[in-house]
Amino acid sequence: MFRTIRKPAWAAAAAMAAAGAGAVALSVPAQAQEELHKKHKFTVPPVAAEPPSRAAQLEKMKTEEFDLVVVGGGATGSGIALDAITRGLKVALVERDDFACGTSSRSTKLIHGGVRYLEKAVWNLDYNQYELVKEALHERKVFLDIAPHLTFALPIMIPVYTWWQLPYFWMGVKCYDLLAGRQNLESSYMLSRSRALDAFPMLSDDKLKGAIVYYDGSQNDSRMNVSLIMTAVEKGATILNHCEVTELTKGADGQLNGVVAKDTDGNAGTFNIKAKCVVNATGPFTDSLRKMDDKDTKDICAPSSGVHIILPGYYSPKKMGLLDPATSDGRVIFFLPWQGNTLAGTTDQPTKITANPIPSEEDIDFILNEVRHYVEGKVDVRREDVLAAWSGIRPLVRDPHAKNTESLVRNHLITYSDSGLVTIAGGKWTTYRQMAEETVDACIAKFGLKPEVSAKAVTRDVKLIGAKDWTPLTYIDLIQQEDLDPEVAKHLSENYGSRAFTVASLAEMPTPEPGVIPQSTLTKGKRILYPYPYLDAECKYSMKYEYATTAIDFLARRTRLAFLNAAAAYEALPEVIEIMAKELQWDEARKEQEFNTGVEYLYSMGLSPKDK
Structure with a gap:
């Protein structure tokens, strides 16, 4: 016992x-x-019908053929499953651990365009960064619309300690609003010194000039991921967690025709899943599956670790976050209210890929020091106040000319192997739906799949489980x-x-x-x-x-x-x-x-x- x-x-x-x-x-x-x-x-809704049992899903995977099988049950994989099933394609998904077990549950919990990417786009005249921000801002609104119970608009304060920063940050957030267009959440605004301290009382007032406030979205990431999965199941997708792909199967022509999967939670053992298309949506483990297909293939992912810590709720207001635009090492850090506590992070360091990465004391101390900088004289920041800490691995798309992961764009990339393996790599939570749409479009075009409902994605209008009423x-x-x-x-x-x-x-x-x-x-x-x-x-x-x-x-x-x-x-x-x-x-x-x-x-x- x-x-x-x-x-x-x-x-x-x-x-x-x-x-x-x-x-x-x-x-x-x-x-x-x-x-x-x-x-x-008000009338109490009827008790929801239970989804197909795990045993029933296993039986379908063993006996039926699918248009596509998705490997990976994180944000991207679950988004692909929902997109495909709502178009009328027959889809299966397998996840070797649990849905959102990796990067998709270890995020900063923001649904955002990326204010730092916009700054880089302007200063570097980088059109790719500009497009990344614009796409994310439009997807942000869709995100909040399809799961309003799991998401909300969050005001985020940028404290200003030098006068020249006021017009600089003000123009930046107004450009952010402008890029969002009709999908903007709320208009950004300026706060005087006294109003800033009223809104964020624990903020250090030494040399504070005022603050700029802009809006982004906040979410419960793993609940969102599970909701995507269960909405896809409700629409007819066949999905299993704790089911590991051990082999990719190929026909006589050398083209992929499915996978071999192993039930790691029950006693179903190893079995074949037949599919016209195999999609690799395994996040940080992208290259592992690609090497299962071709052991000589070159890596396309540059893994980076992002550490977050959780502090008691009194470290931030209940309904406002804070952005540190220039940390001691030149990055940005967020302090955000989340689930009654305060989330602080993140770091950005090259890392090795592991299933459950452990945050280093060095990274935890770095975040705590940044917190001390902003609440100096107001709150005694202690190591024992850290209630939880985690490290997430970002699956960044590798740029052969980049010297560090900070300069890598959080954009996504769709590739095909000679045998037909479709890989979707990179991206971020905010743009999962757009990534899924592009991936399914690519599968339809390359493999001649025949959607029975719609040739185009309909997920902009698909409310997730729990959103209705x-x-x-x-x-x-x-x-x-x-x-x-x-x-x-x-x-x-x-x-x-x-x-x-x-x-x-x-x-x-x-x-x-x-x-x-x-x-x-x-x-x-x-x-x-x-x-x-x-x-x-x-x-x-x-x-x-x-x-x-x-x-x-x-x-x-x-x-x-x-x-x-x-x-x-x-x-x-x-x-x-x-x-x-x-x-x-x-x-x-x-x-x-x-x-x-x-x-x-x-x-x-x-x-x-x-x-x-």
Whole structure:
């Protein structure tokens, strides 16, 4: 049996804070609630139909032939699957680990055009950089439209400490607005010194002249990735995670006709997937699959690591981020509110490719020093304030003339091998949809595929699972109709959209204890770990509706606890394992394995041995 773990000190403090916050909540009598429900015309959505089981998806992959098989379940691969299936192509996708397990869950959580790329475009008269920014700004608006529950517009402040910077940054953000055109989110604006300090109280006021504020988008990246996958499944795509491609198969003519895949989570073993087209969308592992096709091929990716850290929420305002436009080494760093905490990053260093890269202390210290620079005299920045830290590997397209990764354009590249392997490499989260569209266009043209619905992409107008009927007030309906705690209702609404009602249907009402827990104070659902709003019902939902098959699938990608607080995720790990073991019939050996692999993963997220 996996060992139990002691309760860390952070949990007691967090629980007291949560208890204090909850003490002011008002309960509404059952009769009054019923009257409110009668006046309100909202109708609870029916429980969503479950997607095809993993076994059913395996059987389809073994027995059917597809127009294309996508290798890789990150942002790009999932976008390709959704694009292809909505055009009427028959598509399969396999991911050797979990959806968004790599770069796609380790981003800065921004949906942005790239203000630094615009600056380079102007100063270097670089039309390629200009086009990259323009494309990303237009895609940014589509991104927010198709998944409004997972995204929002975020004001980002650029503090100004010298007078000459005011007109310089002002012209820059206005060009940013102009490039966005009708897809602009909100107009940028200027703040006086006092207004800047009102908006960002922890900002160092020494020599501060004022600030410029512009808008970009913010997202929950892995939830977005999973939503893309499950929307594609809902449309008819055949998709499996924890299924590794071990070989590319070729016909007598030397052209690819499918892949050999291995089920790494179940007992399906190794099997063939037949397809007219094989798409390589493996991000940092792009060259590994290309060498599986041709061992002599030259690398096209230049991997770069980007480290982020998570700090307590008091390091930033709840609804405004900050951009450091000139760090000590000439790059930019963001400080952003995210999921109740503060995200700070990122770095940019050449790296080696590994499955779970570990952030270096040097990179963590670099980010902390930049934070100190901006909150000097206001907040004591401590290493122990780092709740989580991670390193993501950017799959940058290699420029043979570039001397460092900072000068590489985050653009994308589509290539074909002699045997027909289609590779999509590079790019960033914001432009995943455009990249997917171009890739499917290329597959149709090269292989003569026949879409049954549309020859052109329709994904600009495809709302993702949970977006339909969702509004910013959906959480109120969850409170009133499902008897959920307000904090839990807000969390479910902003992570599952209208599907939150299906999650709530899996939650149970606790039994009242006379004299201890009166009926009037009960709310639906059991939290996995206080003070976090994650319910055991979410874990059940992730298995039934989102193909979560490991504890880390849930803790890192269906919810974000591993990214928000590695020590808290460590404490929640045994509880999650027990919930999943009951549903998936795990034996003691599997539970022990889940604990050990879970701890190993959490080390890559900043877990310290002293947290155990």
